[in-house]
Amino acid sequence: MTETTGQTEVLFYEQGASWLWVLAGPGAGAAMALIQLSAGYGIQWVVPGLFFVLVTLFLSIQVKAARIHTSVELTPEKLRQGTEVTLVDEIVRVYPEATGSETPKWQYARALGELTGVPRGRTGIGLRLTNDRTAQAWARKHAQLRAALTNLLEERIPPESAP
Incomplete structure (x- = not known):
């Protein structure tokens, strides 16, 4: 999932939505034409059209809105969630996944991006930011984004070695 665009290496990318959904429009028109045909009226093009x-x-x-507001891109310098950009230098820690019946505190934090919460079909990833802030990154392929973020942080801030 690593690609290079121009000078910047993209470590993780999700497009947000697929244009294949637009094919439901011709499908709806064809379905209406078939309903008219099966009812014995013949096809009158106004309703199917x-x-x-x-x-x-x-x-x-x-x-189009989903591709703008629910897309995710991670490069070595920035994390883009929708139209909001967070510098990787501002990320201090990636919290572990939520397990068990208790809800971790980071799940109550603000979701990155301009949406009011984690978009449907996406899973939140707890982040500790500079200035003692907490936020949620999110993605459909959350395990891949979590791994990429963790690798970036380990490269920048090596784990503490035990004495």
């Missing part, structure tokens, strides 16, 4: 246009338009807007 309207479904085609409205569903395609609505889903295009939703996918």
Whole structure:
């Protein structure tokens, strides 16, 4: 999951949403045409055309918004969650995964990005930031993002060796 764009190496990337969802618009138009045909009325193009246009338009807007607001990119210098950018230098620690019945305190922290919480279908990752702040990063492939963040922090701040 490492790629290079120009000068910057991308360690982790999620696009947010797939444009394949827009194909539901033509599917809705075809379904309406088949319903009309099976009812014996023949195909009257206004209703299937309207479904085609409205569903395609609505889903295009939703996918575009999801690609902006739920995309994730991690480079050696920055973590981008949606449109919010956090410098990797500001990340001090990655909290362990939540296990057991007790909810860790970091799960009540603010989610990075401009959304009000962790987006649906994503899992939060607890981060300790500079100035004693706590936040949640998030991703669909949260284990890969957690591993990439942990590797970055270990390169920058080597783990303390036992005496």
